[in-house]
Amino acid sequence: MILAAGYGTRLRPITHDYPKPMAEVLGSPLLYFGLLNMKKAGIKNVVINLHHLSSSIVQSIGKEHDGLNISYSFEETLLGTGGGVKKAEKYLRSNGNPFLLFHGDTLFDFDLKKLFKSHNNDLDYATLVLKKVENMRGYGAVGIDENGQIKSFANWVDYKGPPLKERFFCGIHLLSPKIFDVIPMHEEYCITRQGYPNLIKNNKRIMASEHEGYFSDIGTPLRLWQANMDLLCGKPILKNIDPFHRFEKSLGPKDKNGMLINEKTIWIGKNTEIDKDATIKAPAIIDDGAIISKGAQVGPYSIVGKHSFVNKGAQVHFSVVFSDTHVGQNEVCNHRIICKEHRVDVNV
Template sequence: MKAMLLAAGLGTRLRPLTETLPKPLLPVAGRPILEWNLLLLKRHGITEVIINLHHLGEQIVQALGDGSRLGLRLAYSHEPTLQGTGGGIKQAAPFLKDGPFLVLNGDTLSDCDLTALIGAHRASRALATLAVRDDPDASTWGPVTLDAHGRILQINDNPPLAEPGATLPACMFAGIHVMEQTILDAIPPGPGSIIDVYTSLLSQGQLLHGYRMSGYWSDIGNPERYAQANRDAAEGRLTLRP
């Protein structure tokens, strides 16, 4: 299975740190965030990865090269204009069209069991399986509503539930997902969000599945969370390892 790391964002909430360094290269425990994500993929047997680039993207290429230093094969998708999560995946389609593929946000830290996620996806026969997690602030991140069998009913309260029934408490999307390659055909060309594609598929009755992940997860979205991630690593709460 191949994977894509989304690394093209501007990192505006982490300025001035990101004025001269792309957010995915910010170090945590002595390694760039992006490198920790690559090592997570490698730990689960995924060695072919494409990374999308925009803001200071040449620094990412210089830091990682072809990936051989990490035992990986890396490709890059350059975006002169930001394409968003949906458009970025669409642009990388030629690399991803061999079968199901994994997508991770390149600016989060997690020890998600990717092997279990992929297994859950294959068992579900869904078009996509999203890693979700319980979080008291799920509504802030954007809630994901599942039924008792793990089928996703809503993302960000869309589409409206025609027949509200038994649902589990809302959780949040962790920015880690497995997709069937047929989803690439559902993504319109140009900039856009993959979440909009997902809600459109849900409104058409297509099957999307949620995998409840456990373990560590952190979004490096602002200076406070970046500092907390470094504290977590120093205190052993973050089990990142080469």
């Protein structure tokens, strides 16, 4: 299940026009990366809960996406993580197997098969993906004992005992169906603030699965911009997802192993129109159907989304242009996210 119902208030004004999971990274909605992770893990059936701007998600994803069967759980009022899971119980509990749960606004590159292997469906209520973070200050630390069992959860569990190993919770859960027995019906309920602390206090098994790999919580415009820049320049070494596989061609040198050097590469999609007098500087993406006009400059470190139009003389540097967006004549965009209705400058 992918949680996609929230308002995304911290990402405003972008989320005035887009539900947060439809914010774009390298020209694709965040939700697409979540679905790709599910497919890589061998999952075939996906539930997405919806509320804010739900129609745009349904229109983009449909009932089938890249071989995945998609169902939707509509919430008239927001129910929180636990309440949303409870409402979708008919989809998630049918076969008695554990199910994956994560937020549609997270971008991660983890081996989820490892998570499934570590989970005991009979004994564990949940297994949570944790990551080592250099400085835990500002994060709600999860404490795990020597057996990998979670004994403290942020400040919601009053733990007294031997010192615990502290890790960051990535918001990725693998849940046994018995979790439904502890979630109330028809009310807002947070599984992390209410469900897990209550289970831990009653000595029920909530287990940890530690993972290494790229993770970003796309909660603010700056984080969204940074995720685009990180992936565009190849800063994280991705092992489980390839955000560049769909591009028709790439222009740039290769290293001694025959691999593209991200910081020196231009990726070009299908049916693009790039004027001979336009300038494209690597790294950059010109996505499917995009038009770059005479005298326009794109890059370095820039993405022009699908079917977007960069008008004459416009400059797009260190910026992200969402799909179906118009950049005006002679408009200068620097360290900016450009959407259909809004321009959001980021302070780096």
